[in-house]
Amino acid sequence: MIVFLGTGLAGGTLPAWVPGRSSGTYDAAGLAGAVLLTASLLLHESAHAVTARRAGIRVEDITVWGLGGVTRLGRAATPRVQFFVSAAGPLASLVLGGIVLAAGFGAGHALHWALVSAVLVWAGWANLLLGVFNLLPAAPLDGGRILQAALWWRGGDRARAQRIAGRCGQAAGFLLIVVGWFEVVHGTTAGLWLMLLGGFVSVSAVAEIRQAVLVNALEGVRIADVMTPEPLAGPDWHTVQQFLTEIMARTDRRAVPLIDFEGRPSGLAERLRLAMVPAARRDEVRVRDVAVPLAQCTVAAPQDELVGVLERATPSARLAILVVDDGRLVGTVTGEDIARAARRRDQGRGSLA
Secondary structure: OOHHHHHHHHHHHHHHHHHHHHHHEEEEEEEHHHHHHHHHHHHHHHHHHHHHHOOOOOEEEEEEOOEEEEEEEOOOOOOOHHHHHHHHHHHHHHHHHHHHHHHHHHHEEEOHHHHHHHHHHHHHHHHHHHHHHHHHOOOOOOOHHHHHHHHHHOOOHHHHHHHHHHHHHHHHHHHHHHHHHHHHHHOOOOHHHHHHHHHHHHHHHHHHHHHHHHHHOOOEHHHHHHHHHHOOOEOOOOEHHHHHHHOHHOOOHHHHHEOOOOEEEEEEHHHHHOOOHHHHOOOOOEEHOOOOOOOHOOOOOOOOOOOHHHHOOOOHHHHHHEEEEEEEEEEOOOOOHHHHHHHHEEEEEEEOO
């Protein structure tokens, strides 16, 4: 991302704003500007993370990429908390943008550093644009989260608020795609970025809506209500060949839980991972050496609420959630189990209506 931004800045913007410099000078200045903007994106996301942690919300990770950044968080307990967590990022970008923009004008007028001024002014405007754009009332943008918090506070229905914010996100994404297409037709390559951004916003908005529907259907459901009890499990000390022949052959599931010598869960053996072990080595490689270790698995107790478990789920949850009681494996929850529970709840509500 830094190389891409730096190349664009050095090859187009800076020569137009400050002509007469060498290509090496433009390259160095472009790289500095790209690093500054990337740091700004990281600050934006860090503002979300710091505010969330102070509010007691779990922070999973931060990802910065070409179209912005994403901070994966747990769910806010109240509309007020969600509002402040959502507003923290755009506020940080707007404040930083103002500071950097002022520094850029100062460098140009007081110190006569034309190229430094150009880089700072570019980064300042980019931050202001980032802050304003993120305040659009369309999920998954921060403005969409703020809209959701306001609707949640006013109506008391979190799922409905999330669905409305998601619909706004779909509309905004579609509008960005249309504007981008119009720009491309008229010869402006920047329209491709708008189309890409619009596609990202639209897809993410659909995911927001689906999540709202799923969470609403599963509210109050406990792990014990949906788990498959006494699941098939295999010894983690078996070789891959033994495991495929004696355990995997008895089920069509994508993954099977593992237990150690003492009968405690130790991980999750994924069929695809086992199949990727070369046939010549399957009699010598232990299944635990290629399995998902317990530390990376999503583990829950029977009395845990399903929605809460899904919020803290690791990537292994796509295979299965391990249900453990008193140190023993008592069940698993798969995507099929969750979908079945959601359908039952929807049908039950429909029959009551």
